[in-house]
Amino acid sequence: MLDHIFLSVSDIARSIRFYEEALEPLGITARLDYDGKDGPPGHPDLKGFGANGRMFFWLREGVVQGQAVHVGFIAQSKADVEAAYAAAMAQGAIDKGPPGARLHYAPNYYAANVLDPDGYSLEFVYKNWQHAQ
Secondary structure (H helix, E strand, C coil): CCCCEEEEECCHHHHHHHHHHHHHHHCCCEEEEECHHHCCCCCCCEEEEEECCEEEEEEEECCCCHHHCEEEEECCCHHHHHHHHHHHHHCCCEEEEEEEECCCCCCCEEEEEEECCCCCEEEEEEEHHHCCC
16 A cells, blocks of 8 residues: 655645645645655655645655656545646646546546646546445
8 A cells, every 4th residue: 555655846836836726626635844854864855745644645856757657646526536637727737638437447437637747647536436335
């Protein structure tokens, strides 16, 4: 099970604004700044995002590898997928697939895909079989 991910970004302030808006519809609203000097030598400053008492998505300024990363964020409904997609697009995301069924994965797989400001691939996804009916 995944605990956390660090994503290197080229402009930390721009990326914080982008992710604050894009992740809010998914309930990912907790924020935490970690000062790298509090860690081992060379530890980067981190800007964290989370929910339900967990910080799991972290940004750090650094070298960008563009589409080398794909991150799928859980949505609680189709409406949440649509809201996250709209928020990301309003913050300058590049469309890689508007909200809709992804029948090539499963009959009830509903998602939207964008590229963030650094070109990282993001997916906002609702899989109804993973939620209580």
